Amino acid sequence: MPSDSSGDEQSKPQNGGPYEDDGLSWKAPLEEVKAQQRLIRSPNLKDPGYIRQKAQKKLWVRERIEALLDYESFNEVGSITGKPTYNEKGELVSFVPANAVTGWGRIRGRKVFVTADDFSVRGGHADGGIFMKAPYGEILALKAKVPLIRLLDGSSGGGSVATYLTMGATYIPGLAGLGRSMDTLGAVPIASALLGPVVGLAAAKAAISHFSVMVKGLSQLFAAGPPVVKQATFEDLSKEALGGWEIHATNGTVDNVAISEHDAFDQIRAFLSYLPSSIFEHPPSVSSSDDVKRREEELVGIIPRRRARPYDIRKLIKFVVDVDGNPYPGASSSFFEIGATWGRCIVTGFARLGGRPVGVLSSDCLANGGAIDAFGSQKTSKFVTLCNHFGLPILNLVDQPGFAIGSLAERMATIRHGAAAMAALYHATTPIYTVILRRAFGVAGGAFADPEDGTGIRVAWPSGDWGSLPLEGGIEAAYKRQLDAAGSPEEREKMMADLLAKFEDVRSPLKTANKFGIEEIIDPRDTRPLVCEWANHVYESILPQLMTKRRAEYGKDGRPSGYKL
Incomplete structure (x- = not known):
């Protein structure tokens, strides 16, 4: 944090009194400002709020800002917002600051704006805040067109009944x-980083973010806290049981989970490194030492010949994307996963191809066989919308067996959420490169395997397997009468095997390619060179045109019409 200068010696107070005013300059008022800043920026070790913060093993608000931003880059806005107290001699003896610290800063040299809750001041509630300080900061981020980072801890200016007594009315x-x-x-x-109990207005802010991360064992999120819940529903729950990470990191309310506050800051830095400062700029490219023509021998056998066997999609992704360029500590490639703990049938994240940022969308055959459920559909919609909004091209790796089926899937409104995912894919204007790795069945398979309705770039691996239904289930449906008429289970099993053998020949993806039903079948080892060449072309030739169109559509003030999660 920037250090405070002591100011002109002549304007210092004599005998502990107020600063002397020479009547000629503004030195005395400036010294008063600096005195208030010194009080605010130095923790009061005897303050009950600060003691509680440390007892809970949480960083103080200014420690958080210092840990998040580049060294000495924080430039505070509203640095003396609060309530100073003077004694009868006019000496400044204490200062109760607003419970939000706001200001400009830099992350890896790029300008950002930060709004940070100070839970040590009235637990972050409205009666400890100064009206519109935090919202004003968000407006500044919009006007300056820089990323906004929220450090949430409390209600973030939300309500407290204690305010009623202060106002004398509700x-x-x-x-x-x-x-x-x-x-x-x-x-x-x-x-947004959730760094403590995040309730009410703060919970809404966490949800109204492009990326959110909560800390295991430290942060919780709820519309109302345990005392209010107990009064309303008679449930006697702890904060963790009501809204801990195991609830909200698995239902999609927050994207990622961190093991510490510092880990949360690392994840925010990584997330922002792939995105432009605003929708009017290109995503930032970096230099990469990884050969764009690298061919991984292991890719030729990574998909098992036996179709029912699973494989590691994350390992496959890391073979294709850059092995460098990820600012997240300890990462083995440029792939930064988003939402790993929810909608687990779908895998989403950012990566780089030849230093160019891209979104990565795929399925995980280890989760429900890869069949897309309601949460997976919601995750797809959110991620595709995010990439489309900020101009990130999407590398779409398809192994989609179809929508999840069964009574639970129907109760979860899988088709309704799936239709929203299909719409997000279809309406996306950002370039999409589709690689069909293995399965593409039914409506869901069609939506993922042809997201741009025949106009996008699409290739397939020789492991491709597609159709209106998977053969095994499809044969059961199409030949049900004949199979049920078999004299014994053994005869039925033989009949099924004979039918499968008949279909096996036409199942080959080469047959589809012969009819130009798939544009090209590629050697899996050529995937990285092809997608790197595509990413380079997109950034040089396509995104500039899209950016010009966007600037024209948004007008001179650059104010958007809104963004839907």
Whole structure:
């Protein structure tokens, strides 16, 4: 954090009194500002709020900002917002700051804006805050077109009944600037770290983010805390049982989980490194030492010949994308996964191809065989919308057996959520490169295998297997009468094997390629060279045109019409 200068010696107070005013300059008022800043920026080790913060093994708000941003890059906005107290001699004796610290800073040299809750001041509630300070910061991020980072801990300016006594009346609740947050969401990346109990308005802010990460054992999220829940529903729950990471990192309310506050900051830095500062800029490219023509021998056998056997999709992804260029500590490639703990049948994340950022979309055959369920559909919709909004091309690796089926899938409204995912894919204008790795069956398979309705680039591996239904289940449906008429289970099994043998020849993806039903079948080892060449072309020739069109559509003020998660 920047150090405070002591100022002109002549304007220092004499005998502990107020600063002397020479009547000629503004030195005395400036010294008063610096005195207030010194009080605010130095923790009061005897303050109950600070003691509670440390007892819970949490960083103080200014320690968090220092850990997140580049060294000494923080430039505070509203540095003396709060309530100073003076004694009868006019001496400044204490200062109760607003419970939000806001300001500009840099992450790896790039300008950002930070709004950080100070839970040590009235637990982050409205009666410890200063009206519109945090929302004002979000407006500044929108105007400056820089990423916004929220460090959430408390209600982030949300309500507290104690305010009623201060006001002498109750009030109709407002959104406390949340409407303008929607505007900011439409123009710049927003990342939120949940660093304690996040409730009410703060919970809404966490959900209204492009990326959110909560810390195991430290943060919780809920619409209302345990005391309110107990009064309303008679459930006596701890904070963790009500809204811990095992709940919200598995239902999609938050994207990622961190093991510490510092890990959360690392993930935010990694997330932002792939995105532009605003929708009016290109995603940032970096130099890469990884050969764009690298051919991985292991890819030729990574898909098992026996179709029912699984494989590791993350290992496959890492063979294709850059092995360098990921700022996340300990990563073995440029792949930064988003949402690994929810919608697990779908894999999403950012990576680089020849230094160019791309979104990566695929399925995980280890989770429900890869069949896409309601959560997987929601995850797909959110991720495709995110990439489309910020101009990231999508590498689409397809192994999609179809929508999840059965009574649970129907109760979860899988088809309704699946239709939203299909719409997101179809309406995306960002370039998509589709590689069919293995399966593409039914409506879901069609949506993923042909997201641009015949206009996008698409290739397949020789392991491709597609159709309206998987053969095994399809034969059961098409030949049910004949199979049921078999004299014994043994005869039925033989009949099934004979039917499968008849279909095996036409199942070959080469037959489809003969009829130009698939544009090209490639050697899996050529995947990286091909997609790297595509990414380079997209960034040089396609994205500039899309960016010109976007600037024209958004007008001179650059204010977007909104962004939908």
